[in-house]
Amino acid sequence: MGNEKHPQIRCPxxxxxxxxRKPERVMGGYSMGICPDHKKVFxxxxxxxxxxxxxxxxxxxxxRLRDEGMALVNEHEDxxxxxxxxxxxxxxxxxxxxFTAQDLTNRIGMPTRPNAVGARFSAAARQGxxxxxxxxxxxxxxxxxxxxxxxxxxxxxxxx
Ligand SMILES: [Zn+2]
Numbered sequence: 001m002g003n004e005k006h007p008q009i010r011c012p013x014x015x016x017x018x019x020x021r022k023p024e025r026v027m028g029g030y031s032m033g034i035c036p037d038h039k040k041v042f043x044x045x046x047x048x049x050x051x052x053x054x055x056x057x058x059x060x061x062x063x064r065l066r067d068e069g070m071a072l073v074n075e076h077e078d079x080x081x082x083x084x085x086x087x088x089x090x091x092x093x094x095x096x097x098x099f100t101a102q103d104l105t106n107r108i109g110m111p112t113r114p115n116a117v118g119a120r121f122s123a124a125a126r127q128g129x130x131x132x133x134x135x136x137x138x139x140x141x142x143x144x145x146x147x148x149x150x151x152x153x154x155x156x157x158x159x160x
Contacts (some may be wrong), residue, residue, distance in 0.1 A: 108146030
């Protein structure tokens with residue numbers, strides 16, 4: 001029996017799923033809670049938006065955004081790595097599982113410039129293939145107080 005004011009939310013980090021303590025709603029459509037393993041965790045609520053284009057936005061806009069996303073390929077970056085990254089991100093998106101950038105780099109390694117990792121995820125998000133479902137402060141990379149974003153294929157991608 002869940003408390004209606006504070007519905008049970010779970011840690012979105014892949015393979016975690018712990019029930020978060022002290023859940024509360026915060027700005028930007030997120031709920032925040034404490035995971036025993038990942039400390040402060042933010043979960044997008046509701047996790048998946050309806051992917052119907054907003055009022056005034058047509059499917060042509062979607063196509064245009066997709067083209068712009070493709071234009072985001074950085075010509076100074078190893079093109080083979082970028083192609084491989086896009087392929088793996090799509091594969092992860094279609095699988096329906098939650099994943100992080102680490103799932104990508106575990107499979108295909110790091111690019112010459114680490115920034116390219118985020119760039120491929122941004123491009124996929126712009127193309128409507130993936131969306132973020134939450135994040136935690138990265139516990140491993142203590143040198144960067146970076147967010148560990150958790151991604152999942154959009155409904156469109158998962159029912160592709
Ligand atoms: Zn966790």
